[in-house]
Amino acid sequence: MAQSTIISRILDKANEDAANIKNDSKEKAQELKKTIQRKSDEQISQMENDFDRKMQDLEERSELIFHLEARKNRLLKKRELIDRAFAQAKEAMNHLPEKDWSVLIAEIVASSSRTGNETIKVPEKDYEKYQSGFLSTLNKGLKVNGLPGKLTLDSDPAEFEAGILLEGDHYDINGDFEVLLQQVRDKYEREVAAILFEDRDEA
Incomplete structure (x- = not known):
């Protein structure tokens, strides 16, 4: 009878330890899952921020190039008009x-x-x-x-x-x-x- 009680206690203890281990594992798994999810979210957020920043840089660079091209074209047009003005002056001087x-x-x-x-x-x-x-x-x-x-x-x-x-x-x-x-x-x-x-x- 005493032997049976000891065995029963040992089994109960083993079951309790197993349950504790199972619960701990489940909690650690949950924590690990949350950690992985958090890091994943952070990486995704960082990637989105990097993408947005690169797109903004690209837009700013494209806008700058557009303005530079527009200014260049305006200057070229002005240069053509100045050239034409002096060409007309030359023609007038040659036929005074x-x-x-x-x-x-x-x-x-x-x-x-x-x-x-x-x-x-x-x-x-x-x-x-x-x-x-x-x-x-x-x-x-x-x-x-x-x-x-x-x-x-x-x-x-x-x-x-x-x-x-x-x-x-x-x-x-x-x-x-x-x-x-x-x-x-x-x-x-x-x-x-x-x-x-x-x-x-x-x-």
Whole structure:
């Protein structure tokens, strides 16, 4: 009888331990499941945040590229308009009325001649003007300014389309209209841009 009671107690204890172990295992399994679920949720949330951030970066980069392209296109358009304005100015200078042409050439000579003895080179189409008295007019103007007034006309024509070249012993003064216009462009291009686009953003 005593032996049976001992065995019964041992079995009860074993069953109780087994039940405790089972409960502990179940609790640990539940905790492990929760931990795995939490980490999984955290990783998914992190992945979503990374994705959203990358998409935002991509959108911002795309928007920046769009604005840069738009600005580039605006600048190119403005450059075309400025080029056209100076091209029209060049065309006008190459076909000045006789009176305006004479005044401009005289101003170039008066401001550029250092000795009054230079040789001048001009486009072939202008030879007749100089030979018909304009060269004499230029020399008279130099004499008024206190220079000898002994400019001579080179028999070889200048290679440019319009203007005048003064050749001294140790210097040349380039009065090519295209060169003069380029100098004006270099100096005043921003001002021209401001005039062309005064109602828009700065060039």
